[in-house]
Amino acid sequence: MYEKQRKLANHTVLLVCQLLIGLIALVGCGASKQVTRVESDTTIDLSGRWNDTDSRMVAETIIEDCLGHSWIIEHTADASAKPVLIVGGIRNKSMEHIAVQTFISDIERAFINSGKVRTVSSASERSEIREERAEQGEFSAIETIKRMGRELGADYMMTGEINTIADQEGGNQVMFYQTDLTLTNIETNEKVWIGQEKIKKFIGRKKYKM
């Protein structure tokens, strides 16, 4: 009888301990991840920071404004040709690590897809293309070699910057993004268009969660 009770006690304690271990392991170390594919133009705001949607929307809105302005009509009338544009440096003066190159690509896409202007490669892209052209002269078949000195010179350069202003109180934060773009006539330095796009986001954090 005594031995039976001793065994029973041992089993009970061990069972409790095992349950305890299982519970802690399950609750403490469990991790789950779910991946769902979505359309690339779907707006998803997770952190409240500048994201792909902001980049795309700002580029589209601001370029629509740029292309609807009088400078393009005046240029077409004077030169009888579509203006040639280059997208220069866009400085990130915000407090977030913004992928500026993605924003530049969005701007170039909006320009090219409009069909109203011609867009040439940026300085960094040009050097790679020039290198390729130089190598063609050495290694490619003569009939396929592309000639030097035939690059399309840009009439206008677009430059700009992205700024942020943050205001925070407790768990609530307001992020204000301002993108300023300027189009300058490369020959005369005349600023022919200045555009601005603002985004304001409210990021609210709950005091408590379960």
Add this chain to the structure above:
Amino acid sequence: MRWQANSSVTETLIKNLMIKILPILLSLFLVTGCSRYSMQELRISLETGNYEEAYAELKKNAQKKAELPLLFELGMVAHYANHFMDSNETLGQAEEIADELYTKSLSKEALSLVTSDLAKPYAVKKYERLLSYYYQILNYYYLNQLSGALVECRQATNLIEYYKGEGDDYDFFGSGFVAYLCGMIFEAAGEWNDAFISYRQAEVNYRNSLEKAGVPIPEYLGDSLVRVARKLGFTEEAADYQALYGALPEYPENYGELILFYESGYVPQKDKVTLTFPILKTDEFGEEHEAEAKKFVPTLLEREGRTYPDVELEYLLHIEMPTYHSNRPQLTGIKVQVGEMIEQGHLVEDVEQIAIETLNTEYTVVLFRTLVRALLKYLVTREVDKKSEVLGLLANLVNIITEKADTRSWVTLPNQIFMVRMSLPEGTHTVGLSFLNGNGGIGLRERLGDVEISSNRITLLNYRTYK
């Protein structure tokens, strides 16, 4: 009669088993948790320059559970292992977690009420968050991405502003140093106005934290203020700063500047101390309500460490509290020599001092919370004990084991940070480092070869010793 005898034997056996097994199991969970890593091994790896091994080991643990302060440790070790991009990603992740901590988990808060503060996520310290920017800024600088360093500076500046806005009791710990570093980066990028604002804030922040942090305004900061005020054409301000800090040294056009941060030793690791509070048989409190227990805490505080005759004692309430013991390194200064030029380092951040002062500020609140929790746990135990001696014993054991001090902190941080600024001619230099011990003698010498100095530019370097 026979059954009673056997029942008593069973109870004794269960008691013995509980005494032997449960403490081991519970201690194991509390001490190790899910992310186990040995700080001792990590320190050995760091001290022997085995950064890759330290980084790989920590990374393995962080993959199991990404939490603070482990991510800070990992980010810093990645920095020393020259994995600058990884370091930034990790410290960025740590920042996100720190932001999310604003939202408190009710379940974890509730669990901490019956166990210990260890049940809650690590409450990251303000100076730790600011120091993580120090490493992120350096990472971007070493990656030759000044724009990235500028972003970190803007974030750090914004965080300091947020802390200032939280209340008048902000201690400004670490904010002077980080604002000063941001000023240097803004200046290096030609953002004169931002540099001027950061330098001014650094001056104010150093002054505001001087009493507790013990670090005076670095004298180089005066030069920076005069120089940038002049560049901006702020003649009045430039004259004021010059009157306050002295004339700006003039250097030829082809000079650049070496800025070296020397990080010495380790910040002390939090320890725990057991405090004992006697509960007397005559005490009447908290039988019904938590509020009564809270009211009783001040009485209990007065009794800490006092002895009473056994006949008066009902219970000795033991609690664990975090504490710091000074851990000053042997090497507590630096002299830098380039050719004939010698420059002594200036203390810009005393991490040990601000860690201790931060704990001192929190101490009363933590002590009160811990005592209330211990009292409530004791009351529950007493009630349970009345119904079953075995369960009472079990409850008491759980109380003793779970009542642990929260000793978490970013432990691989340096103890102190010194800065040396030297104007040097453009070109490649060999830089001699002499590390000074407590009496001013040279405790260690090192040599850095091929340090590039460019005209009118700054060259940033950081160097760590562990002695």
